[in-house]
Amino acid sequence: xxxxxxxxKKHFLSSLDTSFDEFLHILEIAKNxxxxxxxxxxxxxxxxxxFDKSSTRTRVSFHVAMSRLGGTTVDLNPTTSQIGxxxxxxxxxxxxxxxxxxxxxxTFKQTDIEEYSKWSSKxxxxxxxxxxxxxxxxxxxxxxxxxFSDYKKVVLTFIGDGNNVANSLILYGALLGVEVRIACPKGxxxxxxxxNRAKNIYxxxxxxxxxxxxxxxxxxxxxxxxxxxxxxxxENQKENKDKNFLGFTIxxxxxxxxxxxxxxxxxxxxxxxxEITDEVIESKNSRIFEQAENRMHVQQALLAxxxx
Ligand code: CP
Ligand code: NVA
Numbered sequence: 383x384x385x386x387x388x389x390x391k392k393h394f395l396s397s398l399d400t401s402f403d404e405f406l407h408i409l410e411i412a413k414n415x416x417x418x419x420x421x422x423x424x425x426x427x428x429x430x431x432x433f434d435k436s437s438t439r440t441r442v443s444f445h446v447a448m449s450r451l452g453g454t455t456v457d458l459n460p461t462t463s464q465i466g467x468x469x470x471x472x473x474x475x476x477x478x479x480x481x482x483x484x485x486x487x488x489t490f491k492q493t494d495i496e497e498y499s500k501w502s503s504k505x506x507x508x509x510x511x512x513x514x515x516x517x518x519x520x521x522x523x524x525x526x527x528x529x530f531s532d533y534k535k536v537v538l539t540f541i542g543d544g545n546n547v548a549n550s551l552i553l554y555g556a557l558l559g560v561e562v563r564i565a566c567p568k569g570x571x572x573x574x575x576x577x578n579r580a581k582n583i584y585x586x587x588x589x590x591x592x593x594x595x596x597x598x599x600x601x602x603x604x605x606x607x608x609x610x611x612x613x614x615x616x617e618n619q620k621e622n623k624d625k626n627f628l629g630f631t632i633x634x635x636x637x638x639x640x641x642x643x644x645x646x647x648x649x650x651x652x653x654x655x656x657e658i659t660d661e662v663i664e665s666k667n668s669r670i671f672e673q674a675e676n677r678m679h680v681q682q683a684l685l686a687x688x689x690x
Contacts, residue, residue, distance in 0.1 A: 386411050386422055386686035393499040394684060395492070395508045397516040397553035398579065404687070405557060409524050411683035412676070415450070422686050427453035429685065430482035432474075433509070434460050434489040435614045439650060439677050440509050440517065444486050447682035456482065475501035484689060486517075490615055505688040512546055512615060513573060518649050519550035520684065521676040523558065525669050526605055529645055533558040539603040539640070541565045541596050541630055542657050543623070544572030547609040547649050552590065556580035563591045565599035567626045596630055600640040607647040608632050608657045624656065632658040637667070645669045 387407055391399045400408065414420035429448045433441060441457065448455045458478075460466035465474055471494060478485060479502040487495055487506060492513040499506040508516050523533075530536050538555060540548050544566045552572055555562035556579070564572055571577075571592055580590050593599050600606060611627045612620045632646065646658075646668040654660045663670060 384410065384414055384420060386683070386690045388690040389687050392688075393502075393506045394516060394688065395495055395499060395506065396514050397519050397550045398557065399516070402557055405520075405523075405554070408520060408680060408683045408687055409527060411686060412520075412524055412679040415682045415686075416676075416679040422451070424448070424451040424453045424483075424685065424689050427451070427483040427689055428481065429453060429455045430478050430485045431455055431457045431509070432460070432465065432478075432485065432487045432489070433458075434465070434487075435510065437488055437509070439674055440486075440488060443678040443681055444509070447678050447685060450682055451685060453483075453685075471497045472501040474498075475506075476503075478502070479504040484685060507684065507688070510546060512613070513576075514550045514553075515546045515649070516550045516554075517677065517681055517684065518547055519554045520680040521673055522551060522607070522647060522649070523554055524676045524680055525647065525673040526560075526645075528672070529669065530604060533560050536605060537561045537563065537603045537641075538605040538607060539563045539565060539599045540607045540609075541599065541632055541636070542608045542627065543570050543611050543613070544592075545609060545613050548572050549576040551607065552576055552580045553583075556583035556590065559584075559587075559589070561589045561591075563593065563599045563603065565593050565596040565630065567630060568594055570623075570626070596636060597639055600636055600644075603640040604644050605647060606632055606637065606640055606644055609649050610651070610653055611657055627657070631656065632662050634659070634661055634665075637662060637665070643667070647673050650674055 486509040488509040611623045
């Protein structure tokens with residue numbers, strides 16, 4: 383029987399914290415959980431959740447994943463815990479990791495989640511930072527694998543802001559050998575360090591393309607992906623961004639320029655009419671709700687592997 387294997391790294395803070403083989407293993411475990419072919423338990427283990435930003439999918443999918451594993455979850459709200467009062471991360475991390483077996487944290491700065499991991503005696507999972515959303519990218523590539531068995535034949539086009547979701551997609555894309563095209567307005571390119579790390583992994587293959595032209599970026603693409611133009615924490619940029627992102631909406635016209643069997647992904651929540659139209663979300667090519675479901679299966683697998 384397939385059994386979860388412990389990951390080399392203690393923490394999961396970035397897409398690149400798993401090797402290629404570990405990534406495939408997590409997806410295999412996730413598939414087995416999804417098909418109810420694996421009965422692996424983390425009896426009595428406790429997951430601590432810290433969310434400095436709002437969440438529906440990540441919060442609930444972690445809760446349910448842990449519950450399916452036979453464990454429990456403690457959900458900490460910064461406004462009712464001492465986190466919001468400014469208790470230092472190094473104190474919170476040392477205390478919580480004496481109670482909990484694993485922590486999943488959604489916060490602003492990547493350096494803050496790194497600080498948690500430095501002081502926590504238990505694994506820390508990145509449940510979204512301004513820089514990355516690696517749990518989301520795991521679910522995204524699981525959804526892509528359900529449609530296209532060979533990653534090396536996939537062209538993934540992300541249209542919109544070069545944000546946390548784009549960064550994690552780029553890094554896994556590089557690890558898996560997927561051609562990744564990012565179409566964003568000038569000034570909204572993904573993080574430079576992320577681009578450089580991805581290019582180093584791709585070596586001399588020119589498989590990461592950053593462009594400002596959505597129509598050319600979707601030609602022949604198998605996967606069209608978008609996310610909100612203004613992420614959490616960028617509320618004050620909304621008006622400006624709404625103007626600068628005109629023309630970067632996934633609408634039926636853009637979809638027509640992609641491969642005819644292209645699937646549509648969005649991490650959700652979506653602003654229908656801004657980054658994507660209602661018609662495209664509800665179209666037969668949309669896999670957005672399968673993608674949301676897969677969050678739970680990959681996180682169940684990730685917990686199993688981190689705590690094995
Ligand atoms: N996609 C995602 O992370 O959704 P939530 O913000 O609802 O968790
Ligand atoms: N880029 C978005 C993703 C939300 C799941 C944000 O950070 O708000």
